[in-house]
Amino acid sequence: EDQVTQSPEALRLQEGESSSLNCSYTVSGLRGLFWYRQDPGKGPEFLFTLYSAGEEKEKERLKATLTKKESFLHITAPKPEDSATYLCAVHHIRPLMAFYGGATNKLIFGTGTLLAVQP
């Protein structure tokens, strides 16, 4: 079954304490992996898309990496304003459509990691 699992469910860091969030996936034929940030009462805000193993993308204190089975969101020297829920989502190919190169039309989301950065 297609699945996206994020860990840990919650993470509390001190300001400046670097760490990583994990997103592991079991889907047939990854076409793209997306990271989003969600603040309370808001919709998810797009951060990164990764398409192939070995790819890395950076934005300020965040760096996302991708392997064949998982993605990491590294947070370097976090600040309190980095506190949010971080969501991972995958876009994949339907098994029966793989021969025809048919991707699905939707993203499968994980349940997120709630990050709290204390001053």
Next chain:
Amino acid sequence: GAGVSQSPSNKVTEKGKDVELRCDPISGHTALYWYRQSLGQGLEFLIYFQGNSAPDKSGLPSDRFSAERTGGSVSTLTIQRTQQEDSAVYLCASSPRTISSYNSPLHFGNGTRLTVT
């Protein structure tokens, strides 16, 4: 520019009543999605519209749920005979192209929080 706009931001309704949730996507975006987010759950796909193609309704949980998109722009999600388990945040997202296209992420609105009493 303006982002995805959803209304109302909050809706409280009694069990058994019908509700309509509205989504105004980003201008020019051809793809529109509805997702549902329940407490402690991941985002659950409901329905997808792409241009003039037939919508992908594979995520709608029951026949009480329906959605339409008029003129390739505004979309309305309708829930008939609401049940308490329908309580959730309903999120709308749009994209300039299909997500099969590179660099075409979803842009989300802030959602409608639906509470069924």
